[in-house]
Amino acid sequence: MRVFLESVRGIQEGILNKNPSIIITSGKKSGGSVIEHAPKGMMKSLPIGFKKLGFSTHDLFDKIAKDASENFNVNHTQKQLNSLLGNCVACHSMYKIGLK
């Protein structure tokens, strides 16, 4: 999750400096390929809505990287980053990890 924040920062920096290569590396770092690193037992215990939002967030990171590598457009990346941040906020407001 802290990597998410690092990636967001990298994407933002890429937008600021109009530098797609930072955006590509940062997006990939939080893309779908990292899902397999999640512990299997943990994945099973997560609510479905949580997983959906989680997967769609990884997908958005991948899409940001892909679009920046194929046809870089600062405004487009900025819009994508905005909807990505919407996912972060949505999930944080809906779910909390707590001890029962």
Ligand code: HEC
């Ligand atoms: C699918 C749900 C979900 C999404 C999407 C999500 N988070 Fe989180 N995040 C959590 C949960 C659950 C915690 C644990 C803290 C809590 O219980 O409130 C957390 C904690 C964090 C923390 C604190 C980590 C720590 O080590 O203390 C950071 C930073 C963070 N999220 C950043 C982000 C960013 C940036 C995004 C969007 C790119 C994002 N998160 C998207 C569920 C999510």
